[in-house]
Amino acid sequence: MAHEAQKAIARQSLLLKSLPDQHVETLLSHAIWRQYDRGETIFVQEESAQAVHVVLAGWVKLFRMSPTGAEAVVSVFTRGESFGEAVALRNVPYPVSAEAVSACEVMHIPSPVLISLMKADPEIGISILASTFTHLHSLVSQLEQLKAQTGAQRVAEFLLNLCDCDEGACEVELPYDKMLIAGRLGMKPESLSRAFSRLKAVGVKINRNHAEISDIPLLRDYADSDPAENWAR
């Protein structure tokens, strides 16, 4: 069953952290705890939703397959993030598939448990809306970026999101492999490679899965600039 360490992570998740302890304990005690290997499927598109999922460790991607077999990555989640809220509560089919992209641990809260608790306390509904809103917001941002930025600019944003600080220099680790980063940013691995090359001009060095940013404000400017402007190479 669940270790205390896992429960601690679950308690800090956006979904649960603002709920009263009592409800949290109820949910934790009814949850299903599972491990997945890299590449393992968590659920597939069109399958009917029966639980809300909370990632405790590792990385999970949500994606959609187009009729031609092209894969579009919708989001990537890690420790403390949850997904499937809006779907699980309505017993409708998942609009996406979910797959473990690294070995990972996921907690599943069966929908009936959540629904009965929600009927008892409407505050739960607000909490679920909070998570759902976060997802909406993230999708809107992605949409904006895809429509208004070049590939290299999206990569720049991605790197900036990995930084803690907002000035000076910074070193970060790429959280998952470049193929997935490319998918997440809506481009091919080749294009990602080239985008990284371009970013050299604005002080970004990539080595393996390690990135050095020499000037964060400069990179910010680049990411938010008009694509037409010229940035010395």
Place this chain on the structure above:
Amino acid sequence: MAHEAQKAIARQSLLLKSLPDQHVETLLSHAIWRQYDRGETIFVQEESAQAVHVVLAGWVKLFRMSPTGAEAVVSVFTRGESFGEAVALRNVPYPVSAEAVSACEVMHIPSPVLISLMKADPEIGISILASTFTHLHSLVSQLEQLKAQTGAQRVAEFLLNLCDCDEGACEVELPYDKMLIAGRLGMKPESLSRAFSRLKAVGVKINRNHAEISDIPLLRDYADSDPAENWAR
């Protein structure tokens, strides 16, 4: 105040249609009814949300301005559709701006009304999640299309969504002007024009805001085909 005809439309909206009559009446009686001219702003990004909005007539667009001034259209709503649910219930800033793209009528349900009703009946929460899920789903589809289809294919999908039937031929009216369609599909008006030209090869004729589709399954095939495949021009 509100005419009966407007109330009837509101009652059929996704947000309200599955609620008990009693609740619907409460919400309708507390709602604010407003008219907007073409181009008028309904709310702006970062403004704090105080109501859920239901479109009764006309068209409303939600969009985001990037720092450089580029506009990304996130969605376009019309009669019977609602927006702002997840935001209004949490008192957070809107992630997007809203503007009337034609003369239109919008009903605003103040968040406190909705919240107090939600506390009284958790079923309201489920109904709100239903609307929110619809938006999530639509954003996911848009993302998939942007990532996996060419401009012309997205236009094809757009036309197919306007058709009622799924076989034979069909004639439809373009619901709003081409500049907005282009924005909604993530392209420039010039590109939309050219996309329409290409679609001639798969039996689409555009005249003003009137579109003729001679072979719906053919257009479907085109929309879902691999961009690399060749379609005689």
Place this chain on the structure above:
DNA sequence: GGCATCGCTTGACTAATGTCATGTTCCCGG
């Protein structure tokens, strides 16, 4: 009626991205 405006189309050109092919590096297992 005439003129200005705006939405839309078209052409020529450029920038960005995908595709295909090739080569390198790294990691893992024998």
Place this chain on the structure above:
DNA sequence: CCGGGAACATGACATTAGTCAAGCGATGCC
């Protein structure tokens, strides 16, 4: 330590979309 496969990088080329500029046509205003 070696070999094979996967991830990644790079070059050459095709396709797609954005940019800039010109022109058409309907609408509306004076």
